[in-house]
Amino acid sequence: MNTALLTLDALNAAGEDDFVALLDGLYEHSPWIARRAFALRPPRGFASTAALKHAMATVVREAALDEQLGLIRAHPELAGKAMVANTLTAESTNEQSRAGLTHCSAEEFERLQQLNADYNARFGWPFILAVRGPRGEGLSRQQIIDTFARRLNAHPDIERAECLRNIHRIAEIRLNDKCGTVPALGNQVWDWAESLARFSDPGFAENGQLTVLYLTEAHRAVAAQLADWMRDGGFDEVGIDAVGNVVGVYHGEDRNAPRLLTGSHYDTVRNGGKYDGRLGILVPMACVRELKRQGRRLRHGLEVVGFSEEEGQRYKATFLGSSALVGRFDPAWLEQADADGVVLRDLMREAGLPGTMAAIQALARDPARYLGFVEVHIEQGPVLNELDLPLGIVTSINGSIRYVGEVRGLASHAGTTPMDRRRDAAAAVAELILYVEERAAAVPEVVGTVGQLQVPSGSINVIPGRCRFSLDLRATTDAARDALDADVRQRLAEICARRGVTFTLERTEAAAAAPSDAAWQVRWEAAVQALGLPVHRMPSGAGHDAMKLHQAMPQAMLFQRGLNLGISHNPLEAISNDDTELCVQAFMALLDRL
């Protein structure tokens, strides 16, 4: 093995054969990937290892299906025959032994052999998992077995893509080893997020689940921890405000110059993930820590806010934290009671907060004192994952409209009522669902979903007399949303008239779209390009704190890819240290250009 570390300069100076030789071992027995990536090397060389990794992922994505399957099949089984026979490549031996697979108990070994056999029978290729994991330090044997069992149930197309993504992650870690690269900033953020996850509400904590609802003991502990880390990291002013937001300020050279505002939320949904919201607090914290370490001040100050509440889990209100900053905290919220009858005002007082509107109104920021608001967030969707891109730039936060509705027909005997005499409420809703799907698919960046369906007191031998449903319509612009909304409502009326049934439709929510500010969006694009990565623009399907700040100042968001198909609001939510490193670097690049 080479003891000298590989450098990007060496790769950029190398001829084709040397280039392939330098990258040997990154992709198991598959030198064709490095060879084709060489053809993608720009005349001045790859701008970064991120650019190189993206080129190699592109090669694999554009390869023929046979080639992709060949790449997957070039990998050994986990704890399989090759491991036992000691015929693994040096890289695989290192990974499998680091994951402790060489020290399985007899029971674990047997379980893995069974999983290997079942998996191979189902898919026809070996199970691929980057066993060194999202932090690069190795998954536990239990994590490996759980992931194996879960993915055994996946659709073959999805599973093949997931294997390829794991192969890219394996290659990424191997490249780090070859280059002696440590994603230190990404590790810092990852470790902070892991450490914060030790605080969880009762009823969930016991089961290893993460739930942090507004102003619970765990919630207050998270706030105190964030404030401690901010102080340690070199923020000049740190405090917890009247709604529980954690606010840290890193002054600029000119204290009177307008500041950049950033942040995201630290509350979670029930049984949620570790990165939703928190990433957007921890990434700028890592930047400040780094600036302090380098003894640097920016011209403008940076204000980082850990918003106390965004998810709307405990009270019938969302964005409690960011609403206060834009002066839109509704006084009626203070009188609300949660499911246990705890009134918000009393809860605040018990938590040591004033619980008065005067104190909350005092939190409203003067937009003239800010350059704008930026927010980093995990994507919470599959798009970046599918494109093998670590970062994406948000063009707009979707506007949405939500309804709950009910169609009423006639519950009659399933055997005696002829097909042409029926008033089937569920069939009418089924027709609506298909229309929503077709209408939303016909226009880019519009989505529509019926997520809840219920036939109250339905029975196997009764035609549905009632059918309740929900409707969630979203679009990147209010105009597109309103057009979708009008079409869907008109079609519902038509369907019901034709079928001789009636309906009710109650609007439960409407939120305006929040298009990104053009200048801030361009700054994010430049920051991503500075890392050597392509710019991918995308709408945000989910709501975020930036949506609230949008009401007061220009805003733009940066998305980071989530692992496990981008799943979120779920314990499987995950990010890698290398992606997070890029995210911190992008934030630094943004700050450097202010």
Ligand SMILES: [Zn+2]
């Ligand atoms: Zn969030």
